[in-house]
Amino acid sequence: MREYKRCVQRGKRRQRRANLKVQRLIANSHLVGTRGDGASVDDIYCASGKWRGSTYLRGEGETGISEGKHWWIVKARFHGSDFTALLRGEEGYEIALARRHGQYEYGIAAFGKGIEYGRVTKTDATAECGALG
Numbered sequence: 001m002r003e004y005k006r007c008v009q010r011g012k013r014r015q016r017r018a019n020l021k022v023q024r025l026i027a028n029s030h031l032v033g034t035r036g037d038g039a040s041v042d043d044i045y046c047a048s049g050k051w052r053g054s055t056y057l058r059g060e061g062e063t064g065i066s067e068g069k070h071w072w073i074v075k076a077r078f079h080g081s082d083f084t085a086l087l088r089g090e091e092g093y094e095i096a097l098a099r100r101h102g103q104y105e106y107g108i109a110a111f112g113k114g115i116e117y118g119r120v121t122k123t124d125a126t127a128e129c130g131a132l133g
Contacts, residue, residue, distance in 0.1 A: 018076040022085045026073070026097065028129055031106055033120030041106050041120060043095075045071055046129035051089055066093050075112065084114060 027047035034040055040056040049070040056063045068089040076085035084098045086109050096107035096114025107117035 015076070018078055018083075019073040019085070021078070022076040022083055022097070023073045025083075025099075026087065028124060028126050030123045030125035030128060031104065031120045032123070033104075033106060033118060035106055035108065035118040036116030037108065037118075041118075043106075044125045044128050044132065045087070046125065046132060048129065050129065050132045052132060053089075053093065053095070068093065086112070086114065 026045050029045050031041060031043045031045075035055075038058055040058070042054040042056075043052065045051045051068050051071045053066045054063055066089070068091070071087060071089045071093075074086045074088055076083055081102075082098070082100050084096070086094060087097055088094045094109040096109045096117065098105040098107065098114060098117055104120050104122045105117040106120040107114040109115075
């Protein structure tokens with residue numbers, strides 16, 4: 001029984017480390033691009049926890065803007081230097097993030113998995129994070 005508990009604790013520790021590693025990669029980042037369903041995204045994630053997400057749906061012609069004071073990473077999985085993860089924020093905000101072959105991708109989170117990934121450009125957002133307050 002003790003061996004089982006140790007295995008469970010080791011798995012949780014690995015998961016926390018993977019989540020923290022992705023969180024450090026995404027902190028102070030500005031992600032701009034298009035999801036796989038054609039929606040344009042323009043998101044900022046700060047190391048302080050503040051974030052702003054903007055999504056423009058072409059067919060509907062509206063922009064959805066979400067903001068919050070805390071974001072976190074769950075279900076991070078590494079495959080060499082590539083990863084997949086879910087990013088969550090307050091009030092049910094959730095997106096899928098991935099890095100494949102050095103390229104960042106942004107997708108829709110559904111049922112605990114990422115779908116419809118599209119390529120995004122990741123740039124430093126230290127200045128924007130200061131403006132978010």
